Amino acid sequence: MRAKPTRPIPVPTPLTQPFWDAARNGQLAIQRCQDCRTYFHPPTSVCMQCYSSRLAFEPVSGKGAIHARTIMHDGRIQGFGESVPFAVIVVELAEQRGLYLLSNLLDVPPEEARIGLPVEVDFEPMDGGFVLPQFRLSATMKA
Numbered sequence: 302m303r304a305k306p307t308r309p310i311p312v313p314t315p316l317t318q319p320f321w322d323a324a325r326n327g328q329l330a331i332q333r334c335q336d337c338r339t340y341f342h343p344p345t346s347v348c349m350q351c352y353s354s355r356l357a358f359e360p361v362s363g364k365g366a367i368h369a370r371t372i373m374h375d376g377r378i379q380g381f382g383e384s385v386p387f388a389v390i391v392v393e394l395a396e397q398r399g400l401y402l403l404s405n406l407l408d409v410p411p412e413e414a415r416i417g418l419p420v421e422v423d424f425e426p427m428d429g430g431f432v433l434p435q436f437r438l439s440a441t442m443k444a
């Protein structure tokens with residue numbers, strides 16, 4: 302019997318490694334310029350506001366709101382076949398306007414991923430010790 306395909310694991314680069322290390326420790330960390338204090342995601346090698354190269358990862362609240370969403374119905378993508386339909390969301394993090402993180406919304410039917418709803422990060426363990434930051438609707442919205 303063939304093993305069923307598993308969801309692909311992200312491949313960290315030197316620039317993104319701190320993001321994944323933080324996730325493994327149950328923390329959402331976003332790169333921030335140490336001079337002008339602007340956050341960046343995805344990480345960059347130079348601050349796009351002040352051109353500083355003094356960039357470091359800092360923990361953030363893990364709170365935000367759904368900025369955009371789509372629902373994946375196509376089960377042909379290897380490793381995702383058993384998960385469809387699922388919500389792919391763009392979260393605008395609370396720390397900064399326009400600071401976006403692409404993720405999934407867990408726990409609820411994907412059509413409940415509505416733009417503007419508050420969400421909070423959670424951490425989903427994957428194969429090989431990898432941990433993926435994912436989002437759930439904020440507790441106040443579940444009732």
Ligand SMILES: [Zn+2]
Pocket residue numbers: 334335336337338339348349350351352353
């Ligand atoms: Zn800067």
